[in-house]
Amino acid sequence: MTGFENVRAVVTGGASGIGAAIVRRLRAEGARVAVLDLNPPDGERDAYRVDVGRDEDVRTAVARVAETFGGIDVVVNNAGIGAQGTVADNSDEEWHRVLDINVLGAVRVSRAALPWLRLSSxxxxxxxxxxxxxxxxxxxxxxxxxxxxxxxxxxxMAADHVREGIRVNAVSPGTAATPWVTRLLDSAQDPVAERAALDARQPHGRLVEAAEVADAVAYLASPRAGSTTGTVVEVDGGMSGLRLRT
Structure with missing residues (x-):
């Protein structure tokens, strides 16, 4: 297998922003993709309303996708929520909420999909x-x-499942042009200046595009990346590794 033909994928948070870009990218290469989202697109056949903070929601949706698709080959854990503030600024409840969605959400979806992933080539x-x-x-x-x-x-996860034939990787974007970042900019005292500061913070001088992140996800999800596991691919305009002189 050289592309995404006959590949069955699940993308959480796939209704907007980076998630929607990932869905478009995988479908463009021939994958059948199920969207799991709190606000799934209206009228889309393979879209499910799912709260990744609820294990019952996740297990039910993943089982329905596997039954409909005849299995699951790829899981993209993209669903997440943002948070602002120093360590002193958020309540215990907010810490629990964000960790529950951003970390345990990925745990729940991966755990539910494992029985089908173990059957995939x-x-x-x-x-x-x-x-x-x-x-x-x-x-x-x-x-x-x-x-x-x-x-x-x-x-x-990569260490636990590599011998089962399941590759686990991640993509690490820099500040991306997403609806959440747009809302942050809109709420800033000077949105234009704030956007300029965010652009300048990344060495290549602009926000990361959602399609660029989707391209990295598509590589890691592809059967062509059969020897890539336990890797975090940075799509950040050089922010993580470059130290340019002004």
Whole structure:
């Protein structure tokens, strides 16, 4: 198998932003893709309303996808929520909420899909990490902690399941042009200046595009990447590794 023909995929948070770009990319290469989202697209056949914070929701939807598709080959754990503030700014309840969605959400979906992934000849899980997992960013204590946990979880899962033929990787985007970032910009005191600052923070001088992240996910999910596991691919304009002089 050289492409995504006959590949059956599940993408969480697939209704908008990076998730929607991933769905388009995989379908363009021939995959059959199920969208799991709190707000699934209206009228779409392979779309399911799912709260990844509820194990029963997840198990029911994953089982329905596997029955409809005849199995599952790829899981993309993209669903997540943002958070702002220092370690002093968020309540215990908010910490539990964000960790529950961003970390345990990926656990729930992966756990539910494992029985079918074990039967696949091209099984892959791709987690959506973040530059905040490996770089200290202002006002991102909770969000960065959740993505740091997901970064580590990716490596542990890769070790646990490689002998079962299941590859586990992650993509780590820099600040991307997504609806969440747009809302943050709109709420800033000076949205234009804030956008310029975010652009300048990344060495290539602009926000990451959702389609660029989707391309990285497609590589990691593809049967062509059969020897790639336990890897986190950075799509951040060089932010994680470059130190340019002004």
């Amino acid at each position: 091209c099984a892959a899980i791709v987690n959506m990490c973040s530059i905040a997992a490996s770089a200290g960013l202002p006002q991102r204590a909770l969000y960065g902690a959740s993505k740091g946990a997901l970064y580590s979880l990716t490596l542990q």
